Amino acid sequence: MCELLGMSANVPTDICFSFSGLIQRGGNTGPHRDGWGITFYEGKGFRTFKDPKPSSQSKIAELVQNYPIKSCAVVSHIRQANRGQVNLENTHPFTRELWGRYWTFAHNGQLSDYQELETGRFRPVGETDSELSFCWLLHQLESKFPEPPQDMVAMFRYVAQCCESLKKLGVYNMMLSDGEYVMTFCTNHLYWITRRAPFGKASLLDEDITINFQEETTPNDVVSVIATQPLTGNETWHRMKPGEYNLFHFGEMIESNVDALVDVKFAEVKPKSQAPTESL
Amino acid sequence: MCELLGMSANVPTDICFSFSGLIQRGGNTGPHRDGWGITFYEGKGFRTFKDPKPSSQSKIAELVQNYPIKSCAVVSHIRQANRGQVNLENTHPFTRELWGRYWTFAHNGQLSDYQELETGRFRPVGETDSELSFCWLLHQLESKFPEPPQDMVAMFRYVAQCCESLKKLGVYNMMLSDGEYVMTFCTNHLYWITRRAPFGKASLLDEDITINFQEETTPNDVVSVIATQPLTGNETWHRMKPGEYNLFHFGEMIESNVDALVDVKFAEVKPKSQAPTESL
Numbered sequence: 001m002c003e004l005l006g007m008s009a010n011v012p013t014d015i016c017f018s019f020s021g022l023i024q025r026g027g028n029t030g031p032h033r034d035g036w037g038i039t040f041y042e043g044k045g046f047r048t049f050k051d052p053k054p055s056s057q058s059k060i061a062e063l064v065q066n067y068p069i070k071s072c073a074v075v076s077h078i079r080q081a082n083r084g085q086v087n088l089e090n091t092h093p094f095t096r097e098l099w100g101r102y103w104t105f106a107h108n109g110q111l112s113d114y115q116e117l118e119t120g121r122f123r124p125v126g127e128t129d130s131e132l133s134f135c136w137l138l139h140q141l142e143s144k145f146p147e148p149p150q151d152m153v154a155m156f157r158y159v160a161q162c163c164e165s166l167k168k169l170g171v172y173n174m175m176l177s178d179g180e181y182v183m184t185f186c187t188n189h190l191y192w193i194t195r196r197a198p199f200g201k202a203s204l205l206d207e208d209i210t211i212n213f214q215e216e217t218t219p220n221d222v223v224s225v226i227a228t229q230p231l232t233g234n235e236t237w238h239r240m241k242p243g244e245y246n247l248f249h250f251g252e253m254i255e256s257n258v259d260a261l262v263d264v265k266f267a268e269v270k271p272k273s274q275a276p277t278e279s280l
Numbered sequence: 281m282c283e284l285l286g287m288s289a290n291v292p293t294d295i296c297f298s299f300s301g302l303i304q305r306g307g308n309t310g311p312h313r314d315g316w317g318i319t320f321y322e323g324k325g326f327r328t329f330k331d332p333k334p335s336s337q338s339k340i341a342e343l344v345q346n347y348p349i350k351s352c353a354v355v356s357h358i359r360q361a362n363r364g365q366v367n368l369e370n371t372h373p374f375t376r377e378l379w380g381r382y383w384t385f386a387h388n389g390q391l392s393d394y395q396e397l398e399t400g401r402f403r404p405v406g407e408t409d410s411e412l413s414f415c416w417l418l419h420q421l422e423s424k425f426p427e428p429p430q431d432m433v434a435m436f437r438y439v440a441q442c443c444e445s446l447k448k449l450g451v452y453n454m455m456l457s458d459g460e461y462v463m464t465f466c467t468n469h470l471y472w473i474t475r476r477a478p479f480g481k482a483s484l485l486d487e488d489i490t491i492n493f494q495e496e497t498t499p500n501d502v503v504s505v506i507a508t509q510p511l512t513g514n515e516t517w518h519r520m521k522p523g524e525y526n527l528f529h530f531g532e533m534i535e536s537n538v539d540a541l542v543d544v545k546f547a548e549v550k551p552k553s554q555a556p557t558e559s560l
Contacts, residue, residue: 042332044405045368050327063343088325097376100403121401121422123380125324142401 002092002108003032004190005076006175006226008182008248012042012070013223017204017211019076020065021231024206026055026078035091036061038076039104040069041179046102050091072250073177077106089126093175094134096122098141099148101178105134108228109171109187133172137162153247153255156183160245160257167243175226182248184226186240193237194224194253202232222251282372282388283312283508284470285356286455288462288528290502292322292350297484297491299356300345301511304486306335306358315371316341318356319384320349321459326382330371352530353457357386369406373455374414376402378421379428381458385414388508389451389467413452417442433527433535436463440525440537447523455506462528464506466520473517474504474533482512502531 005022007015019038027033036055039048047069051058055078077092084090092106107130119135120142140162141155149155159176163185166172173190176183184190197220199213217223226248230237240246245257285302287295299318307313316335319328327349331338335358357372364370372386387410399415400422420442421435429435439456443465446452453470456463464470477500479493497503506528510517520526525537 042368045371047330047368048328052322059347060343063340067339088322088327091325097403097405100405102405123377125377125380125382 002077002079003030003228004106004108004173004175004226005038005074005228005231006177006182006184006248007071007074007223008226008251009072009221009223010251011218011221012072013221014068014070015074015076015225016065016068017202017209018225018227018231020209021204021206022076022078022227023055023058023061023065026058026061028056029206030078032078032080034079034081034086035088036076036078037091037093037106038064038074039093039095039177040071041073041102041104041177042069042071044101044179046095046104046179048093048095048104050088052086052088052091073179073182075104075106075175075177075182077108082110083129084127087126090128090131092130094131096134096138098138099145101148103138104177105137106130106175107133108173108189111166111170111172114169129170133166136166137176152181156181156247157245159183160185163245164243173228180249182224182226184240184246184248186244186246187242189228190226190240190244191228191230191237192224192226192240192246192253193230193232193235194222194251195235196222196251202235204231205233206231224248224251224253282357282359283310284386284388284453284455284506285318285354285508285511286457286462286464286506286528287351287354288504288506288531289352290500290531291498292352293501293503294348294350295354295356295505296345296348297482297489298505298507298511299341300489301484301486302356302358302507303335303338303341303345306338306341308336309486310358312358312360314359314361314366315368316356316358317371317373317386318344318354319373319375319457320351321353321382321384321457322349322351324381324459326375326384326459328373328375328384330368332366332368332371353459353462355384355386355455355457355462357388362390363409364407367406370408370411372410374411376414376418378418379425381428383418384457385417386410386455387413388453388469391446391450391452394449409450413446416446417456432461436461436527437525439463440465443525444523453508460529462504462506464520464526464528466524466526467522469508470506470520470524471508471510471517472504472506472520472526472533473510473515474502474531476502476531482515484511485513486511504528504531504533
């Protein structure tokens with residue numbers, strides 16, 4: 001399995017704090033040693049940092065952790081390989097162009113009998129079920145919307161329907177972004193949190209780092225973070241249900257296919273033995 | 281205008297030395313302040329480092345300069361904007377997938393009346409003539425070779441023909457790679473050099489750095505470097521002619537559309553005032 005991390009924000013925001021927690025799980029507090037990647041959108045452009053090395057030992061991850069790149073949409077992934085070798089072409093996220101936009105995708109899970117999925121002109125380069133399913137999704141989208149769709153929300157709903165079909169082939173937790181929207185689909189492990197004023201402090205579960213968001217933000221900032229497991233121990237993360245689809249737009253969750261969202265009991269989260277910091 | 285840097289090698293080789301010279305021209309010894317990028321292939325996979333900031337002031341360029349990433353095919357670019365704003369989506373190189381391979385492209389020059397070029401399903405994301413011409417090239421290729429071509433050399437010859445047409449629209453110095461081949465097309469400024477045993481020392485023109493390749497290589501290494509302007513002062517770089525097309529494959533130039541290649545007179549290159557190191 002792997003771990004996913006995503007962010008949607010209404011103002012360009014850096015993800016250094018959350019990323020610092022995530023990369024510890026890449027070979028240190030977690031077993032996800034088989035590479036990592038992170039894609040930052042800036043306007044319509046993006047940049048991706050990738051390494052097939054464990055994130056906890058990666059010089060490039062160190063740069064990303066210490067060099068604040070501000071973005072409104074981020075997709076990140078640390079890998080524990082199941083399908084496909086450990087190499088760069090199999091390292092998430094994957095980015096392709098459709099309708100004159102760059103689409104970035106990352107997946108956590110494993111599919112069976114995926115080889116039959118028809119990907120049309122979007123050919124996978126690596127051997128992962130993840131990249132192949134992404135190519136299949138893009139092929140489905142281009143077939144249904146030969147021209148850029150006007151109603152993006154309807155388009156994402158269609159992606160969610162496609163994910164529902166993929167779910168029948170196995171575990172399919174995914175994130176998809178075009179730099180403006182961040183979409184998630186969950187089959188088992190995915191949590192989200194939206195931070196807004198009044199901001200407080202938060203402490204990472206995987207490293208002794210506490211941040212006071214009040215010092216880092218303005219009262220109008222709205223930032224949502226999505227992760228395979230909660231990254232902080234003193235905040236309430238919402239657990240996504242199996243089959244749940246969510247769409248984030250500049251920080252706000254603008255729709256979801258379920259009404260009631262299950263809250264994470266603090267007990268469900270395993271904080272480090274350190275004394276918890278002031279709770280929000 | 282901009283500057284291009286490319287490398288083709290028969291064993292994974294780092295480009296730190298040449299890149300160190302190039303990035304000085306990004307706002308320091310040269311006027312190319314409008315961003316930079318570099319793509320390293322590793323097998324079928326690739327990673328790109330990009331920054332809209334001047335390379336001479338970029339933290340990410342500093343990492344690339346000091347962290348040796350070994351690759352058999354590299355394409356790099358520093359930008360002085362003429363078409364399109366200074367932002368990430370307009371920063372070269374550009375990478376797209378075709379035939380299940382990633383294709384990476386960078387361009388130096390300027391085109392007129394390029395808006396009419398038909399790009400089919402390869403839609404540009406940014407506003408540059410460069411990205412649009414790349415999309416047009418891919419569209420031409422996919423139209424001529426709907427399936428992956430068996431004869432890659434013939435395919436690159438076709439790219440060269442397309443470049444010949446683009447040359448009619450302006451200045452079109454370009455580099456194209458799929459990680460195995462590095463192709464170049466020249467309309468005015470492009471130089472190349474192939475280094476092989478016996479290796480000697482080389483000194484950068486843009487920075488006081490001298491390297492002894494003998495200490496960095498094995499006798500079987502073959503490495504070709506292509507650049508808009510020679511990067512070293514004590515080696516003989518070959519100047520490409522207008523309309524010249526060259527194809528490099530794992531370090532060796534395997535074909536060219538001209539027989540006689542013009543050598544650069546040492547005088548044409550402006551070495552720094554420093555004493556030249558031992559010549560090869």
